[in-house]
Amino acid sequence: MISSIAELISDRIGTMPAGERRAAQTLIANYPLTGLKTVAEFSAAAGVSSPTILRFVARLGFQNYPEFQSALQDELAAQLQSPASRTLDPSSTGGAVSPMLEATLDNMRETFRHLSDKQLADIAARLAERRGKTFLIGGRFTDPLARYMAAHLAIIQPDVYHLAGQESIWRDRLIDMGKRDVLVIFDIRRYQESLVRFAEKAHHRGVQIILFTDQWLSPIARFARHVIAGRTAVPSAWDSSAALFVVAETLIGAVTRQLEAAGAKRIRDLESLR
């Protein structure tokens, strides 16, 4: 049963030649707006020629382009009249994907429910005050999150370092850390021994630790000044770091806002360096 044109497309997109597939993808990307424009605009957006667009709609089973547009408009009309039914109710998608998404969304709500605005503001403030250096590090699967956060923070303020590579390398960086510095650690199950040892040593040197972990709390929590506990359970073989990722983005945004004045100047300076 094919109800919407979007389904029709994703059903046949596999059998389409390259050019028409581009058309399909650009249409899906911001559905259904591109389809309401003229053939010329559609083709320009997709980077193909007009005839390809027409062949595309022909393959979908429409006699001509206006007929295709009418179908899109009808669909849009039905959709606008019942706005509530449009926002993804769990039953409509049905497939194996939906439970994963639902669980992830729940995780985020839960994570933020246990996270007060004040707590986030405090952490952001600590990251924004430029007394010392900021170091970031993560575990096997969470190190990309540390990288992601470092990439953003490094733009709006100086002295941001992501600790990468072999353990011996970042262990030696301990020598540079002191009580004015901040260490952001990502560590979820199964907690890594090496990270715990590293955190302990940093803690003894007076470094303030901000820990991103799961709801069962990494042993590093003992040494941490701030602990962010995210929900990670999803119906999959793996744990999900998505909630922690969103917290990280939220913090990045908050820090950016606090450093607005200084940060804006810094960004301009960076731009001029290219």
Add this chain to the structure above:
Amino acid sequence: MISSIAELISDRIGTMPAGERRAAQTLIANYPLTGLKTVAEFSAAAGVSSPTILRFVARLGFQNYPEFQSALQDELAAQLQSPASRTLDPSSTGGAVSPMLEATLDNMRETFRHLSDKQLADIAARLAERRGKTFLIGGRFTDPLARYMAAHLAIIQPDVYHLAGQESIWRDRLIDMGKRDVLVIFDIRRYQESLVRFAEKAHHRGVQIILFTDQWLSPIARFARHVIAGRTAVPSAWDSSAALFVVAETLIGAVTRQLEAAGAKRIRDLESLR
């Protein structure tokens, strides 16, 4: 302050002559669909003549009919991109949580709404079939996502490589790529020249490209076999990659499920290696 065209109309409907008022009313009645149709259809629906419609849109301040339609489409685009689902479930979040989170949740729902189960299943199947090698690479801020995905995929199957470091390094890896291989690219605004060039060359070598991008589609979409367009807009100075992150996790889960038998054995082997 007049924001939407609907407001503009209801603001001036009092000063309009009878015919144009009928036009206004029929447009408001099922807004904005009637305005997207042709002048002839609009006039028929309103029971007036074509020139009356044109005089109507002229009175609203538009130079010509196409300009009026474009304005309607822009409005519709903005509306579709940020669904007002906030009003739907204020209960679940419990009140004044950061607008950042709400926007992120919306982005995810929207992203998955434009993403069919079949599409995801196709991509997962392509990643699971072990004919060739799998390469992953990302842009300035999205490379951590590539890393994250690579870290997981590399555990359940062989020949998974994350392309890191300087451009010249991964450019040389092109020599190892062929038509049996898959290249996963993350690229959101502002799109990186180097990535586009790399994608183009890989494409010419017959490599199948799976692209993670934003709703405005990186130019790499021209070469991509599969395109995943995620929503990135959040109330922050930065774009959000969270939706793409969740799609990545979903794919990781799907691939893992498909490789369950082979993957489980591989994981056991890995365990015994420690």
Add this chain to the structure above:
DNA sequence: CAAAATACGTAACATACGATACAGCGCTCC
């Protein structure tokens, strides 16, 4: 009540839009 002004529709016009024919190119399959 008359006269003017405004509003509206009919009909002709020009533009630009969608459709089609054709040629070049790349790809696949012997």
Add this chain to the structure above:
DNA sequence: GGAGCGCTGTATCGTATGTTACGTATTTTG
């Protein structure tokens, strides 16, 4: 490696669309 097929873009064509001019109807005002 060569022949065949299928896909894609360029150029051209017919037409539907938006636009305008003009005449008639309707309302408004002195």
